Amino acid sequence: MPDYHFNEGQLTLPASGRDCTTHVLRLPELQAVLTISRDTLSGATALEDYVTAQIEKIKRDARHVQIPEPQFTDMKNGKRVCQFSCQAEISGLVHYQQQHIILSGKSLLALAWTLGHPFTEQDHQTWQNILASFVPRETVTE
Structure with a gap:
């Protein structure tokens, strides 16, 4: 049985799971929100496919969406990174966002x-500064 590790501890699961957790950190002093999400690509899905699907979801769920072309970078450590910005109106409020996705x-x-x-x-x-402060931790996934 696979173990699932998280900040507060770990659980033994009855079957393999897919970690799709999202953490939302509100920073009221900065009038900002940092969202950290995990997911797993399935099958032959590429990072470009995932990003395209996310952008389509934003366009479907929001109004007046502006998203410049996403930038993809291959890193020396074998990771692939996508960065893009977004401006969208949700429930009458305009949100401005920077995204950084690591595969x-x-x-x-x-x-x-x-x-x-x-x-x-x-x-x-x-x-x-937030991105530069990120220290990856290897996780156990099954």
């Missing part, structure tokens, strides 16, 4: 930094 094998980690106002230079620097 390692078939495991995805998506980081999204969302503001209720256009990004300033300071906001971009804060986002870059």
Whole structure:
């Protein structure tokens, strides 16, 4: 039986599972939200396919969506990264977001930094500092 590890501990599952957890961290002092999501690509799905599907979902669920072309980068450590920005209206409010998606094998980690106002230079620097502070931890998946 596979073990599932998380911050507070671990569980033994009766069958293999797919980790699709999402953590939402609200930072009221910065009027920002950091969302951290996990997922696993299935079959022959590529990172580009995943990102395209996510963008289509945003376009379906929001109004006045603006998303420049996503940028894909192959890293030296075998990981693949996608970065893109997004502006969209949801429930009458305009949200501004930067996304950073890391693919390692078939495991995805998506980081999204969302503001209720256009990004300033300071906001971009804060986002870059968050990304630079990320220290990956190897996880056990089955």
